[in-house]
Amino acid sequence: MKDLGGLMKQAQAMQQKLADAQARLAESTVEGTSGGGMVTVTLKGTGELAKVVLDESLIEPGEGEVIADLVVAAHADAKKKLDAKQAQMMQDAAGPMAGLMGGMPGMKF
16 A cells, blocks of 8 residues: 555646646747738637737738737637647656546547
């Protein structure tokens, strides 16, 4: 039973590392771009859209649909980066137990 106690301590330590990683992720930001840098969006670690920056050359009458498409594309780019960052942070936090986490609900790797 000594091994079980050690395993439980490892699981508790991993749980704390995962909680810490989630807190760090929530405080982080990522940027996504589209249109060759003409549109940039910033996402918070929670996935909330925090900022949109548009190149002034886009701000012309009749360009609304193009701008909307570029904002959506930039958001998708930022979301992809956020998901990758989240997966890496969780992988790092789980350490050697990451292989065991794959089947646990709510854990993305």
